[in-house]
Amino acid sequence: MAVDLLLKNGKTVIGDKTATQSVAINAGKIEGIYKIGSEPASREVIECENLYILPGAIDTHVHLRDLKLSEKEDFATGTMAAAAGGVTTVVDMPNSDPPTLSRADLDEKIAEAQAKRFVNIGFYAGVPKKPSDFDHEMVPDILGAKVYPHSPLVKRVSYTKPRMEACLKISAEYGFPLLIHPDASSPSAMPESLDEYFHLHSCENEVESLRRFLDAQNKVGGRIHVCHVSCASTVRLVEEHRAEESLTAEACPHHLFLSGDGFENIDGTAKILPPLRSPYDASSLWDAIRRCTIDIVVSDHAPHTEQEKHLPFLEAASGIPGLETTVPLLLTEVLQGRLSWVEYLRCCCSAPARIFGLNDKGVLARGYDADIMIVSVEESGISGESFVSKAKITPLEGRRIVARPVKTIVGGVLVYDEGKFVVGRGVAGRVPVRKT
Numbered sequence: 001m002a003v004d005l006l007l008k009n010g011k012t013v014i015g016d017k018t019a020t021q022s023v024a025i026n027a028g029k030i031e032g033i034y035k036i037g038s039e040p041a042s043r044e045v046i047e048c049e050n051l052y053i054l055p056g057a058i059d060t061h062v063h064l065r066d067l068k069l070s071e072k073e074d075f076a077t078g079t080m081a082a083a084a085g086g087v088t089t090v091v092d093m094p095n096s097d098p099p100t101l102s103r104a105d106l107d108e109k110i111a112e113a114q115a116k117r118f119v120n121i122g123f124y125a126g127v128p129k130k131p132s133d134f135d136h137e138m139v140p141d142i143l144g145a146k147v148y149p150h151s152p153l154v155k156r157v158s159y160t161k162p163r164m165e166a167c168l169k170i171s172a173e174y175g176f177p178l179l180i181h182p183d184a185s186s187p188s189a190m191p192e193s194l195d196e197y198f199h200l201h202s203c204e205n206e207v208e209s210l211r212r213f214l215d216a217q218n219k220v221g222g223r224i225h226v227c228h229v230s231c232a233s234t235v236r237l238v239e240e241h242r243a244e245e246s247l248t249a250e251a252c253p254h255h256l257f258l259s260g261d262g263f264e265n266i267d268g269t270a271k272i273l274p275p276l277r278s279p280y281d282a283s284s285l286w287d288a289i290r291r292c293t294i295d296i297v298v299s300d301h302a303p304h305t306e307q308e309k310h311l312p313f314l315e316a317a318s319g320i321p322g323l324e325t326t327v328p329l330l331l332t333e334v335l336q337g338r339l340s341w342v343e344y345l346r347c348c349c350s351a352p353a354r355i356f357g358l359n360d361k362g363v364l365a366r367g368y369d370a371d372i373m374i375v376s377v378e379e380s381g382i383s384g385e386s387f388v389s390k391a392k393i394t395p396l397e398g399r400r401i402v403a404r405p406v407k408t409i410v411g412g413v414l415v416y417d418e419g420k421f422v423v424g425r426g427v428a429g430r431v432p433v434r435k436t
């Protein structure tokens, strides 16, 4: 019997070696990987000569905005940016407007996302001011809960001991990770100078807040996933406590690729939280990836409008787009010999699937979901103007990359083809992505 689609004569990666093979897709799943000449008959064929066939990336830290913040991004533009960047699954953060704090909030997001999706979308919930008000009805449709020290998400809360313990108890009860934004700065502090700003969001504060969460975990259990680790000292603390299930951690491309002084002097282009750190911190993050102390690399795609970014640093909004640059940047490291295929595939595909329970995703093998990107090796420069995302200002502007996703397939459906979207909104992708 003929399969639905054959990706023919592409370069696949086995361990740290590449081979020329074909990938067959049927009913949204990978049917098999075949030697040239032994492929099954197929209703459609995509010729992939000289192109890589890789699992689509799973980006588990994305702010898709929409609803009352749709001038920054919406589920259509955010998931189109994902597809253009080789990302086939995104997980949306709860610090939206309205924030994701109840089943009704989540249902509103799911309905919008279903109508506008181009890739798979999963969700995290926030934890309300009173953790005992956590809406348990959300549990089947979320992949974890995210907590911030203080944010518009839940007004006037900080990481007090009882709150940390209560949040971890929720994680322990349901077995999903508690994603923490590690920062111990005071909720009322409004920095008036750059010095104050960097003091407020220092590495000492990052590591101290993780230490307190680890103490709380020691008492009540639960799973911690540390978001956007940015400091060498935090890497060391994670390394001491790292455990397959109970402590996992992520790093972001901006902290890996950008470091040093000067970024704060222009405007808000490079303003993000946690802030950019020193070259020493960045190189410690790369080492941590190699040692598996850092499990995954995520974009922390946090779009804002041009007006909000083009302001003096202290007044500008925090957050940068990343969905269209994460995969090309990391593949550039692989193709130039600084990162192995095994490390890349773990950080961007298989480890995020494992941590968040997406058991049918993240691997290019028979029986897995047919979420695939096809990549061309060619040199170009990062150009914010060409982003599909509404957010087009990036501190990575002009950086050279040598890999470009040219086709993106989601659940067996070709979504993105050479700069064009070949299906409409709401056709491809599962929403919400659930644990499998």
Ligand code: DOR
Pocket: 063, 095, 181, 271, 272, 273, 274, 302, 303, 318, 319, 320
């Ligand atoms: O820079 C940031 N922007 N850090 C965060 O933690 C939140 C994010 C946002 O939502 O804009």
Ligand code: ZN
Pocket: 180, 181, 227, 228, 273
């Ligand atoms: Zn965060």
Ligand code: ZN
Pocket: 061, 063, 093, 300, 302
């Ligand atoms: Zn974030």
